[in-house]
Amino acid sequence: MPAGARAGAPGGRVVPRHFIRMAGSAQSWTEETVGGRSGACAGPGSARQWTEGSRRDSPSGGSPPRREKRRGRMLTKHRILRFIECPRLPRYDALREPGGGADGGDAAGRLHRAQGRMLGEKARTEFPGGVLIDTPDFRVARSETKRAIESGAEVLFEAAFASDSLAARPDILVRERKGVWRLWEVKAGTEVREDYLLDVAVQVHVLERSGIRVRPGLLLVDKTATTESGTIFRRVECGDEARERVPTVRELSREVMRILSAPEPPAVSLERRCRDCEFLDACWPGLPTPNVLDLYQGRGGWKHVDDLLRRGILGLADVPPDAKLTDLQKRQLDAAGSGRPIVDARAYARLLRPLRHPLRFLDFEAARFPLPEFPGQHPYDLIPFQWSCHIEERPGAPLVHREFLWDRPGDPRRSLAEALVRELGGPGSVVVYSGFEKEVLEALAALFPDLARDLRRIEARLFDLLPALRRSYYHPALGRSFSIKSVLPVLAPGPGYDRLAIGDGLEAVWAYFRLIHEELAEEERRALASDLLAYCEQDSKALHAVHAALAREARGGAP
Numbered sequence: 247m248p249a250g251a252r253a254g255a256p257g258g259r260v261v262p263r264h265f266i267r268m269a270g271s272a273q274s275w276t277e278e279t280v281g282g283r284s285g286a287c288a289g290p291g292s293a294r295q296w297t298e299g300s301r302r303d304s305p306s307g308g309s310p311p312r313r314e315k316r317r318g319r320m321l322t323k324h325r326i327l328r329f330i331e332c333p334r335l336p337r338y339d340a341l342r343e344p345g346g347g348a349d350g351g352d353a354a355g356r357l358h359r360a361q362g363r364m365l366g367e368k369a370r371t372e373f374p375g376g377v378l379i380d381t382p383d384f385r386v387a388r389s390e391t392k393r394a395i396e397s398g399a400e401v402l403f404e405a406a407f408a409s410d411s412l413a414a415r416p417d418i419l420v421r422e423r424k425g426v427w428r429l430w431e432v433k434a435g436t437e438v439r440e441d442y443l444l445d446v447a448v449q450v451h452v453l454e455r456s457g458i459r460v461r462p463g464l465l466l467v468d469k470t471a472t473t474e475s476g477t478i479f480r481r482v483e484c485g486d487e488a489r490e491r492v493p494t495v496r497e498l499s500r501e502v503m504r505i506l507s508a509p510e511p512p513a514v515s516l517e518r519r520c521r522d523c524e525f526l527d528a529c530w531p532g533l534p535t536p537n538v539l540d541l542y543q544g545r546g547g548w549k550h551v552d553d554l555l556r557r558g559i560l561g562l563a564d565v566p567p568d569a570k571l572t573d574l575q576k577r578q579l580d581a582a583g584s585g586r587p588i589v590d591a592r593a594y595a596r597l598l599r600p601l602r603h604p605l606r607f608l609d610f611e612a613a614r615f616p617l618p619e620f621p622g623q624h625p626y627d628l629i630p631f632q633w634s635c636h637i638e639e640r641p642g643a644p645l646v647h648r649e650f651l652w653d654r655p656g657d658p659r660r661s662l663a664e665a666l667v668r669e670l671g672g673p674g675s676v677v678v679y680s681g682f683e684k685e686v687l688e689a690l691a692a693l694f695p696d697l698a699r700d701l702r703r704i705e706a707r708l709f710d711l712l713p714a715l716r717r718s719y720y721h722p723a724l725g726r727s728f729s730i731k732s733v734l735p736v737l738a739p740g741p742g743y744d745r746l747a748i749g750d751g752l753e754a755v756w757a758y759f760r761l762i763h764e765e766l767a768e769e770e771r772r773a774l775a776s777d778l779l780a781y782c783e784q785d786s787k788a789l790h791a792v793h794a795a796l797a798r799e800a801r802g803g804a805p
């Protein structure tokens with residue numbers, strides 16, 4: 247599924263524009279981003295009223311986070327970057343249990359950390375003879391760093407410095423002439439990003455205040471490199487850009503400290519960023535259900551959601567008839583109002599016309615990792631490792647199941663492609679959900695010219711159920727999600743994903759990562775492989791169930 251395919255892909259945090267525009271004092275930052283916006287929303291039922299209410303009710307209100315006090319209020323770059331995402335996040339993070347971390351303990355977080363660790367280790371191999379300051383205890387790390395520098399170490403990994411309540415642990419420091427050190431920050435991304443530059447600016451600020459002069463740069467992943475290249479990193483100078491941001495870092499760190507010790511959490515308004523925030527319920531108690539964040543955002547939909555939020559409209563029931571919405575959003579609103587699904591059976595029947603039996607319901611699992619392992623592989627190449635296919639020979643015939651899983655180290659792509667050609671050749675449509683399966687088939691065809699014709703024939707038979715569903719169906723229980731996991735319980739209730747050990751594409755990629763990179767007991771290996779098989783089988787079975795339910799609707803409910 248696409249979620250799995252995105253695992254490990256470059257990207258992630260994007261620094262909001264309002265931050266980059268920021269200038270002047272911490273006070274002007276507060277007014278511009280918080281007071282200004284809230285003020286603009288003032289009025290009955292407005293976001294401002296909402297903000298005031300949430301300040302009273304928020305669990306983070308009342309007293310500053312105690313753990314932060316105990317730690318002597320040392321800030322890290324992470325907390326500053328979280329502040330840029332939302333001024334409330336540093337407080338929530340500070341209250342979190344130790345070990346939680348911003349990535350949480352979920353599959354995405356574990357995968358992120360494991361890959362970050364591997365990438366860091368890979369980068370260190372390019373600087374032989376380095377001293378690794380290998381302790382999470384910051385005080386111990388600082389004294390080890392001091393000792394290593396005094397004893398003449400030429401290269402330091404994960405050294406520790408502190409100044410002005412800011413802590414820094416630069417990935418790599420290389421001693422140069424005349425007391426200057428080369429600083430490299432290792433990043434999984436492939437392009438320079440604003441948050442990377444701020445990260446380096448924090449390091450520059452702290453190190454230079456500690457008496458260490460630095461020449462900073464970024465080690466980015468080079469998408470054009472292959473396993474055979476001497477390096478997978480691209481070295482990018484960023485001294486000027488980082489130094490330009492040092493005053494901003496100083497302002498931000500002061501502002502974060504102020505927020506952490508303030509009796510009340512900062513005033514904020516409900517925005518896009520809140521939609522997927524883990525603190526949404528804690529931060530906005532009493533938010534109506536459904537609300538405007540539940541509106542579908544694709545195809546220009548976000549713009550309309552932003553407009554509604556700016557006008558202080560929160561509940562779907564409060565959206566006025568003159569509000570600008572996409573067609574799908576209008577359907578959502580109608581369905582929410584009536585509490586009933588909207589089915590355009592005629593449209594769906596028309597969209598289904600190209601389908602030909604035997605129908606094959608196909609689902610892939612695939613990963614993108616920054617470190618290439620196989621001959622000719624680039625960073626972030628798509629690596630499909632599993633597929634499942636349910637076959638319906640003729641309408642109403644019992645389903646036949648075929649599957650493939652690569653559950654060991656080594657390149658899965660050739661075996662996977664051959665099994666695919668063997669099992670999916672012949673006539674009939676291949677039903678998929680989203681454009682992801684097409685992307686996988688194209689990648690395999692480009693990789694194996696001798697299989698390309700057969701793979702492209704499969705590709706030519708693809709039928710994407712998702713756009714057909716979006717155009718002809720909506721149920722209020724779907725909210726903003728048309729994922730197969732949301733659609734299945736609505737259209738075809740029954741045993742679903744809840745009973746499975748692996749519940750989404752990212753968990754599947756994490757399981758695959760463990761199978762190929764960890765030394766596991768045989769029993770655990772078998773259990774993980776079996777969980778993966780069950781998950782992918784569920785995906786293709788769900789696809790059939792959803793199609794069957796909609797086809798029934800298209801026939802006017804006839805079985």
Ligand code: SF4
Binds near residue numbers: 517520525529530
């Ligand atoms: S829910 Fe919104 S305002 Fe609250 S912490 Fe998350 S992003 Fe910030």
